[in-house]
Amino acid sequence: MKSAAAHTIHTMISWLLKAVWIAGTILVLLALQPLLQSGAIIDPYWFRILLLMGINVTLAVSLNLINGFCGQFSIAHAGFMAVGAYTSSYFTLHALYTPVRNLSFAQQATWMIGALLVGAVTAGIAGFIVGIPSLRLRGDYLAIATLGFGEIIRVAILNIEEVGGASGLSDIPPLSSFFWIWLIALMTIALSRNLLVSSHGRAVLAVREDEIAAEALGVPTTKYKVIVFAFSSALAGMAGVLAAHLDLSIYPSSFTFLRSIEIIVMVILGGLGSTTGAVLGAALVTLLPEGLRYVPAFTVRGYVVEMQAWRMVIYSLLLIVLMLTRPRGLLGGMEWSWHGLSRIGGRWFRGRPSDRNLPPEEQGEGDLL
Amino acid sequence: MSFLQVDNLVTRYGAITALQGVSLRVEEGEIVTLIGANGAGKTTLLRTLSGILRPATGAITFRGENITPWQTDRIVRAGIVQSPEGRLVFRGMSVRENLQLGAYTRRDRDEIAKDMGHVFELFPRLKERLNQSAGTLSGGEQQMLAIGRALMSRPKLLMLDEPSLGLAPLLVREIFRIVEEINREGVTVLLVEQNARQALAIAHRGYVLQTGQVVMEDTAAALAQNEVVRKAYLGG
Structure with a gap:
């Protein structure tokens, strides 16, 4: 048995190591930012794809928490992304008067963190409110209920004139950047992996494996489902914040259930229940439409066929082939x-x-x- | 006041009343068995006692406390745990993780490790399979894991739901022998069984449940001799 002193030292060292890891990650991301943005390594087009990929990684990994680990199939992720995007944009549009280029880095960082907090907290609360009634349902019923709630959020936003209705919000301050997008993506991955090795993570998996058995052992299954759902929503909200402050304008039509489906495709493609799989799926789904641009247009019986326009068909075919050959996704629950x-x-x-x-x-x- | 006392318990699934006023008692240190056919309400009763189902009326008293409105985690902490019907182990998780989840309500790491060691004494085969995923175990091993997992909460009252279900006769005897051993170590057992012969052989007292009602109550020896019980549950 370890002595108390040895235990304390051990804890301190592990905390120190964690701090070094976090600081190192931040420094690397900070160093990469100007390097990538300058266009010296990758052109602005691929740089932008890298940014979209980071946002998709956050969305896919966070959706995997509830759909993959907890086993509760939700189709509302775009709705929570919208909550984060809209509340944070409303906040920065109304509270930040100075143009971003006139702000120091520290000031920009403070505003970005503020916006992320606003988005995460409101999306988390929305997730909590949606989760309490809908997580009493199971399987298909839960999927349909969350689909409905996702659309309700979008339609509600559409009808609030204060946030622009159908024309959305524009002139959002450009606070988002490579650094923030990938910091949040890496943070989401780290949180997801840490959750899994904790005793809470075991309980979450137990809910997925067998709800009755988990309940019988005293695992408060409803509590776990609601907490994981709210947490996952909060992370989706952060992705929404980053997307809004990158694109600088947002519309309700960007957050339809088709966006939710796209995130689900990432998770299922990579392998439900695998963080590594969610990252891989997000990368593939981001790259696929871009890759199709390079397929030259060809003519069939006088009709010009551009592969880019066929990307939804290719998504579907890809999923069908995958489900036939690897029904559990590319990684099938395995981790790197x-x-x-x-x-x-x-x-x-x-x-x-x-x-x-x-x-x-x-x-x-x-x-x- | 008995160790566990159940008074006039009524549990409904929508319009169907599965328990129609069940009353029974379990004394400390006993093995009490609950026999009855499919659909008699045995599983419903255990799920109600665990707090997974809510009774419409009636009272459950455990060691002098009214636990009827308690949540499952509080009931498990108080010392009542069940090993659910059909060997509901977490198939995708390892034997070790299954056992760790059994101790979900506890935080005393050293004691948990000690209890895991004890589970391995009772079921040496689980130790050999420690890192294997539970879904790959045989039926008997899964049943052992389900019982071991329940023991990890350090229960005062262990409720077993059909531990012999789908097991070979030799394994059934093995499981029942271990249930007796657990009982000798001081754990009170409420044993729900369709295999009435084996259950009555190790129990002190028994109840016969029929369509949601207790129709008979006696010592296990007397029930085993009872003409009606012999005809209905022991195959004549």
């Missing part, structure tokens, strides 16, 4: 880890069989391959 990587290496050398030979329900728990 150094440990897993070293095991793959070991397998190559020794030629051990992979777990592909197991029946599907026994595959892919734990580390990547």
Whole structure:
């Protein structure tokens, strides 16, 4: 047994390590920002895609918390993104008078953090309010209820003249940047992974695995569902804040359920219940329409076919093929880890069989391959 | 006042009344068995006692306290836990994680580790399968895991819902032997069973449940000799 003093020192070191990690991440992101923005490494077009990808990573990883880990299928993510986008934009439009280019970095950071907090708190509260009645439902019923709530949020915004109705809000201060977008994305990934290894994470997974059994052991299942839902909504709200302060104008039509479906596609494509999968799915879904731009247009019986216009068809085909060949998504609940990587290496050398030979329900728990 | 006392419990699923005024008692240190056919209300009764279902009327008293309105986590903390019907283990999680979840309501790490060691003494096979995912265990091992997981909350009253369901006769005897051992260590047991012969063999007292009502109550030995019970539940 460890002595109390040794335990304290151990805790202090682990905190110190965490602080070093966080500080290091911030410094790297700060250094990358001017480098990438200058156009020296990637052109502005790909830089913009990198920004959209960061926002999508936050959305997909946060949706995976509720849909993947907690097992409660929600189709309302775009609604909570809208709440974050609108409340924070309303806040910065009405409280920030100085043009952003005249602000110092510290001032910009303060405003950005303020906007992120406003967006996260309001979207979190919205998630809490929507979650309490709808999380009593299960499966398809829950999906339909959240779909409805997502649309209610959008239609409500559409009818509030104060936030521009159908014409939306414009001239939002350009506070968002590569640094903030990827800081929040990395923070979301870190929170998601830390949750999973905690005892609360185990309880959340237990709710997904078997609600009755979890309940019987004293796990307050409803409480967990509502908390995870609100937390996931708050993170979606932050993604909304970043998107609004990047695009500088927002419209209710950007937050229809089609946007929610797009986020679900990212999560399912990557593998429901895998943070790594959600990141991968977000990257793929962001890149796919861009990649299609490079497919030259061709003519079939006199009709010009541009692949870009067919991207929804390609999404659907991709999903169908994936569901047929890898029903649990690309990663199927597995996570990236150094440990897993070293095991793959070991397998190559020794030629051990992979777990592909197991029946599907026994595959892919734990580390990547 | 009894250890556990149930008075006139009525539980409904919408329009269907599954428990029509059930009263029973369990004394400290006993094994009490509840026998009855499918749909008699056995599982409903255990779920109501656990706080998963809410009774319409009636009272549940545990060690002198009225626990009827309590939430499940509080009931588990007070010392009542159930191992649910159908070996509801968390299939995607390892044996270790399943057991850790059994101790969800506890924070005393050292004691939890000690209790996990004790579960391995009772079920050595679980120790061999520690990092295996629960879905890959055999039916008997899953039942052992479900019981072990329930023990991890350090219960005073352990409620078992059909632990023999779908198991080979040899394994059923093994499971019942371990239930007796758990009882000898001081845990009171409420055992719900369709396998009336085995259940009455290890129980002190028993109740017969029929369409949501207690129709008979006696010592286990007397019930095993009872003509009606023999015909209906012991195959003549």
